[in-house]
Structure formats: structure tokens, C-alpha cells
Amino acid sequence: xxxxxxxxxxxxxxxxxxxxxxxxxxxxxxxxxxxxxxxxxxxxxxxxxxxxxxxxxxxxxxxxxxxxxxxxxxxxxxxxxxxxxxxxxxxxxxxxxxxxxxxxxxxxxxxxxxxxxxxxxxxxxxxxxxxxxxxxxxxxxxxxxxxxxxxxxxxxxxxxxxxxxxxxxxxxxxxxxxxxxxxxxxxxxxxxxxxxxxxxxxxxxxxxxxxxxxxxxxxxxxxxxxxxxxxxxxxxxxxxxxxxxxxxxxxxxxxxxxxxxxxxxxx
Numbered sequence: 132x133x134x135x136x137x138x139x140x141x142x143x144x145x146x147x148x149x150x151x152x153x154x155x156x157x158x159x160x161x162x163x164x165x166x167x168x169x170x171x172x173x174x175x176x177x178x179x180x181x182x183x184x185x186x187x188x189x190x191x192x193x194x195x196x197x198x199x200x201x202x203x204x205x206x207x208x209x210x211x212x213x214x215x216x217x218x219x220x221x222x223x224x225x226x227x228x229x230x231x232x233x234x235x236x237x238x239x240x241x242x243x244x245x246x247x248x249x250x251x252x253x254x255x256x257x258x259x260x261x262x263x264x265x266x267x268x269x270x271x272x273x274x275x276x277x278x279x280x281x282x283x284x285x286x287x288x289x290x291x292x293x294x295x296x297x298x299x300x301x302x303x304x305x306x307x308x309x310x311x312x313x314x315x316x317x318x319x320x321x322x323x324x325x326x327x328x329x330x331x332x333x334x335x336x337x338x339x340x341x342x343x344x345x346x347x348x349x350x351x352x353x354x355x356x357x358x359x360x361x362x363x364x365x366x367x368x369x370x371x372x373x374x375x376x377x378x379x380x381x382x383x384x385x386x387x388x389x390x391x392x393x394x395x396x397x398x
Contacts, residue, residue: 172207175199179302183351184358187295191359201297205273208304209266222387224254227261230383231391238395246398253398261394269300271386272378276300279377283370284360295359299351306347341379349375 175198178185186198199207228235243253273296280292352371356362362370 171197171199175204179204179298180305182358183302184295184298184355186298187291187355187359190294191291201294201301205269205297205301205304208301209269211304211308222258222261222265224257224261227257227387227391227394230387232388235391242395242398257394257398260398261390264390264393268382268386269304272381273297273300275381276374276378279374280370283373287360295355299355302351303348306351307344345372345375345379 175186178189178198186201186204189195189198190201198204224239228239239253239257240250243250246253248256274293276296276299277289277292280295281287281289284292349371352374353367356367356370356374357364360367
């Protein structure tokens with residue numbers, strides 16, 4: 132279709148000219164996109180970490196141009212989580228066998244024999260494959276938390292709860308890779324000073340570490356729910372632990388057994 136100007140009247144795309152294809156022009160635009168994207172990252176991370184629920188409110192109000200969109204933010208942080216994994220949520224084969232229920236240990240023994248491997252060698256391989264699937268945990272947990280919010284706060288749209296859940300899990304990824312270490316230092320250092328090294332050791336391993344994770348994520352939920360849903364502190368105090376429990380229950384009783392049979396069927 133002939134153009135009456137530099138832009139197409141149907142699709143809105145600009146017709147490329149020699150100037151657009153010049154290396155200098157291309158480099159300038161690339162530099163602008165990179166620096167503008169970096170600015171959005173930094174302007175998004177600060178409220179994500181320090182103002183729980185703020186990004187969700189901004190998105191709902193249509194003020195999202197200065198911030199990275201929820202799904203993009205989560206994917207970027209998830210990539211960081213993939214490369215900066217620190218051992219949290221690193222379940223081994225025995226953990227999957229335990230949560231898969233009665234008879235799972237026999238299935239593993241039979242599969243090891245079928246593959247001509249020792250039980251220990253097969254479990255090691257099982258763990259390696261399972262850890263590749265573990266990075267999908269929050270992708271599946273996001274709609275679960277959104278659904279829990281829809282049940283607890285039914286007068287809001289599901290998409291609003293979904294955006295809240297995406298932002299929450301973006302924070303959770305950072306918390307599990309970096310923030311948990313800071314929480315350890317703040318919460319456990321005083322216990323070391325007063326000679327409670329046994330308590331520190333217990334909290335540093337499962338199931339003790341799960342309590343620290345629950346406290347940290349529950350506190351974030353409490354602050355975010357109050358801001359996003361204008362909830363009273365008592366209501367937020369009830370909702371926060373319910374959300375943590377809903378997600379924990381999903382991971383332990385649904386996601387882990389699914390991963391067990393997924394990995395079992397492919398190894």
C-alpha cells in the first residue's frame with residue numbers, strides 16, 4: 132500500500148530509510164533502549180524490595196510505563212535465580228520420594244535395576260534432572276496464590292490477584308537468593324552471641340530454614356496485602372499466613388509429587 136507519510140496508515144509501522152539503516156543511527160537507538168531498560172529495572176527493583184505492593188498498585192492504576200512489566204520482571208529475576216541458585220529449594224531424590232507417597236521408593240529401586248545402575252547412582256541422576264524442573268516451581272505457584280487471593284478477596288478481578296502474585300514471586304526469588312542471607316545475619320547473629328549455636332544450626336537446615344522463609348515471605352505478604360487491597364492490619368495478618376500455607380501445601384503435596392513422576396518417567 133502506498134504511504135502518504137513515513138508511517139503506514141494500517142499498521143502504524145515506519146518505513147525504513149537509509150538513515151534508519153545507518154550503523155550510527157542503529158547503535159544510538161540500541162544504546163537508548165539498553166539504558167532506558169536499565170533505568171526501568173532499577174526503578175522497579177527499589178519499590179519491589181522496599182515498598183511491598185507498590186508496583187501492583189501502579190500497574191492497576193495504569194502507571195506502568197516507568198516500570199518493567201510484571202511478567203518481564205519475573206522472567207528476568209527468574210533467570211538470575213537460575214544462575215545464582217544458593218541451595219534453597221534444592222530438593223534431592225529422597226525428598227521427592229518422601230512426598231510422592233507410599234510405593235515411590237519401590238518404583239525408584241525398580242527403575243535403578245532396569246537402568247543397570249546402583250540405587251545411589253540412579254538417585255544422583257534423578258536429583259540432577261529434578262533440579263532442572265525445580266526452577267518451574269514459582270511459574271506453577273503464581274496462579275495458585277492468585278486463586279487463593281480470589282477466594283479470600285472475591286470482590287477483585289483475578290488478573291489483579293495474578294499481578295500481585297507475579298510481583299510477590301519476583302520478590303520471593305530475590306529473597307531466596309540474597310535476602311535470606313541478610314535475614315540469617317539479622318535474626319541469628321544475636322543467638323550466636325548468647326551461645327545458642329544449636330538453635331542456629333537447626334535454623335540453618337531444613338526444616339528449620341523453612342520457618343525463616345515463612346516468616347520473611349509472610350511479612351512481605353502482610354505489608355503488600357495492606358497496601359494493595361487497603362486491608363486492615365488484622366485482615367492482612369490473617370491472609371498473609373494463609374497465602375504462605377496455600378503455596379507451601381501446593382509445592383509439597385502437588386508440585387513435588389508431579390515432578391517425581393515427571394522425572395521418573397524420563398530417567
